[in-house]
Amino acid sequence: MILDEILIATEERLENKKRNMSLEDLKNKLKNKSDNEVNNKLNNKLNNNSKSNKLEDNYFEKYLKEDNISFICEVKRASPSKGIICNEFDYIKIAKEYENAGAAAISVLTEPKFFKGNDTYLSDIVANVNIPVLRKDFIIDEYMIYESKLLDASALLLITSILEPKQLKKYIKLSYSLNIFPLVETHSLNEVEIAIDSGAKIIGINNRDLRDFTVDINNTLNLEKNIPKDIRNSITIVSESGIKTSEDIKTLNDNNIDSVLIGESLMRSKNKEFAIKELKSLI
Numbered sequence: 443m444i445l446d447e448i449l450i451a452t453e454e455r456l457e458n459k460k461r462n463m464s465l466e467d468l469k470n471k472l473k474n475k476s477d478n479e480v481n482n483k484l485n486n487k488l489n490n491n492s493k494s495n496k497l498e499d500n501y502f503e504k505y506l507k508e509d510n511i512s513f514i515c516e517v518k519r520a521s522p523s524k525g526i527i528c529n530e531f532d533y534i535k536i537a538k539e540y541e542n543a544g545a546a547a548i549s550v551l552t553e554p555k556f557f558k559g560n561d562t563y564l565s566d567i568v569a570n571v572n573i574p575v576l577r578k579d580f581i582i583d584e585y586m587i588y589e590s591k592l593l594d595a596s597a598l599l600l601i602t603s604i605l606e607p608k609q610l611k612k613y614i615k616l617s618y619s620l621n622i623f624p625l626v627e628t629h630s631l632n633e634v635e636i637a638i639d640s641g642a643k644i645i646g647i648n649n650r651d652l653r654d655f656t657v658d659i660n661n662t663l664n665l666e667k668n669i670p671k672d673i674r675n676s677i678t679i680v681s682e683s684g685i686k687t688s689e690d691i692k693t694l695n696d697n698n699i700d701s702v703l704i705g706e707s708l709m710r711s712k713n714k715e716f717a718i719k720e721l722k723s724l725i
């Protein structure tokens with residue numbers, strides 16, 4: 443299974459990183475770093491009048507909650523199922539186009555082997571846009587959470603199916619303590635329950651089955667309906683993967699889904715602003 447291969451490669455990458463910089467050194471580096479610059483620009487966008495440059499505790503969720511469904515647009519060069527998606531990969535230009543088209547946030551793949559991602563894509567994009575940036579990777583160790591903070595990500599992906607529930611809970615807590623927001627990815631009702639029990643506030647429902655790559659956007663609708671109302675009100679739901687048409691967006695919006703995460707269909711379109719306008723045309 444491809445997911446197993448990705449996880450093996452991720453472990454190797456992690457070992458190399460730890461050899462270059464220990465967790466202790468990483469934490470020290472983080473201590474000496476001020477994140478005022480990123481905080482300032484994200485604060486401005488929230489119309490936060492306060493003079494303080496400390497971001498609100500739930501600012502990422504505020505970005506995602508718009509009147510209509512919000513868009514997290516992904517910078518993705520390749521994927522294991524599709525190979526190279528984008529030949530002209532001017533990632534800063536792409537990120538700026540997403541921002542200009544009204545994206546609520548940007549997701550950046552940093553996994554190098556299967557998605558041809560890179561950590562520097564992430565930090566370069568953060569430096570060039572004024573909206574939150576999410577790190578999309580296969581986080582299997584707390585090291586990668588501290589590292590995401592060092593790269594100036596506002597949010598990160600935690601995948602329920604690759605973590606033990608105990609680990610997931612610990613990583614969610616650690617992320618919040620570092621003021622980096624975990625988007626917790628699920629694919630089944632059981633995983634949604636685990637995510638909620640682990641303290642997830644932003645839950646991604648993946649329409650793609652990572653085992654065989656089949657996609658069905660009804661997965662989001664079916665799972666969302668099963669979340670008890672009182673809990674549903676306090677969480678943000680993000681529909682992930684395989685979203686291509688204005689009808690998809692209308693269906694998800696009509697069913698009160700808070701946000702969508704779109705990669706491939708936007709990466710393939712020449713004019714991103716036009717593509718996003720088109721996707722929003724029925725809502």
Ligand SMILES: O=P(O)(O)OC[C@@H](O)[C@@H](O)c1c[nH]c2ccccc12
Pocket residue numbers: 516518578579580627648682683684685703704705706707
């Ligand atoms: O390109 P798509 O089908 O629009 O999907 C985007 C995003 O959901 C997908 O890249 C993704 C969802 N979960 C992941 C986990 C790891 C890597 C990538 C992903």
